[in-house]
Amino acid sequence: MRAIVISATGGPEALTYTDHPDPEMNPGDVLIDVAAAGVNFIDVYHRMGRYPLSLPFVPGKEGAGTVAAVGEDVREFAVGDTVAWGNVIGSYASKVVVPASHLLAVPDGVTAESAAAIMLQGMTAHYLTHSTYEVKPGDDVLVHAAAGGMGLLLTQIAKLRGARVIATVSTEEKEKLARQAGADEVLRYSGFAEAVRELTGSGVHVVYDGVGATTFDESIASLRPRGMMALYGQASGPVPPIDPQILAQRGSLFLTRPTLDFYIATREELTGRAADLFGWVASGQLRVHISHRYPLAEAAQAHEDLEARRTTGKVLLIP
Template sequence: MRAIVVSATGGPEVLDYVDDHPDPEVNPGEVLVDVAASGVNFIDIYHRMGRYPLSLPFIPGEEGAGTVVAVGEDVHDVAVGDTVAWASVPRSYASRVAVPASKLLPVPEGVAPEAAAAITLQGLTAHYLTHSTYEVKAGDDVLVHAAAGGMGLLLTQIAKLRGARVIGTVSTEEKETLARQAGADEVLRYRNFADAVRKLTGSGVHVVYDGVGAATFDESIASLRPRGMMALYGQASGPVPPVDPQILARNGSLFLTRPSLNAYIATRDELVWRASEIYGWVADGRIRVHISNRYPLAEAARAHSDLESRRTTGKVLLIP
């Protein structure tokens, strides 16, 4: 099979393309899938850099979709030929992936495999952030950073489905257009955004969804109303330095959380609930999947470089 292999951590150049890698073994409880597309996410960059260490060598990637070609022992309700997707499954930058059946998600009619690969991990994340970490309600003011990125576009659309007013931050006019097309009511640049948020809302927003990290953290805190929630779900600009909890008291008894997906899909029922809602919104047109870039698997290094440098909008896919 074709695969990307990382033998040493570092920059995008450590992503080596191998066209004769052995197929994965299919153990009991697993399913072998021919991959139609693999999603590229910042967690893959963190693994490549060694920020979240993995044993070397490894095949990066945690998300994809494709067609079942073999079913292992003790697997039920999955058949050869089914279209499936997954998230938080390692070794997904490959043309074939062995996926635990417990992690498989059936892709319904009306959702193309590429769309499923593009939305599963980020869609599950956007769902838990808006439904569980902070349950967005009609009339809430919500601040979404990187509103033209894959996560930002989904967070904006879901928050609008729930009746919120969405304030997005972006870096360019082109990205502002994308954020507004997704439903953002107001779009700001990153410079002094906290002052602008205060002028728009009076008392601040109910929740900040921040996947940027170090570069936006302080102003995100300053953008919250009393008892507001800071959901720091990523660190694209780097990790946030140690925080004095007193800043939460001084800014109005704020809440701060650093959530991660696995804690919110801890059971099969929770995983299927979130995915079913996301896929349903895609199938009926209430959420649009924006795929900005498709790269051949062999160009994974370019995909990482473009994502890190913010040359992409929406979702980035690798096609084996």
């Protein structure tokens, strides 16, 4: 098969497009011909070695495609099924092996590309709004990087739950995308905490922050007493250590650093969140904005564009 292989961590040039042995199957596995693989910042962290993996490896943690073969213990899936997966390494390839327990059937009305685009970001947006902080009608919610793939999904799902969404973006073009997704107010990053206070009076109920170092302090300052700071990523770099006393001084705030693994810890959780997402996509309640599709061979360019913030919405690799 053809795949992207990382033999040494580093910049985008570490992503090498090459021939690679087909993945080996175990009895509970499914072999899939990949139709699309999602590109996410966690792939960048893996490439850089920030989240180390054993070298060499094929990056990529989400995708969708067609079942090519099933292991002898697999009963839920059959050859020809359209399926999707997340949190399984090795998706930047023409073929991938996924344990059946991690696999989801893609229903009619949802394309393989849309399914690939929501396996990490959609699942994350779901647990953030339904479990980490359960958004309620009338809540004020602050969403950073609202024109990115994650931000657009978070904005839409928060609106489905009845929130007023305050979004941050960096350009006028991105503001248009955030408003199309339903954002009620759109701010630039400079001085956003003061603007949030002016809009809300006492601050927001929750901040969904995947940016990290450059937004963290103002995100904390944007919260109302007993508000929730959900730091789910660090696109701008890790947040320095903080004194927990700050949380007391700001009004008994809550701070959490959630990750997807702990919110799809059971098959029931995984399929339940997927059912909501697929249902919303099929009905048109949730729009998946795929802004860039790159051939698999151009994975390095996809990473460059993602890191330089030249992309909006979701980025996919097409084998």
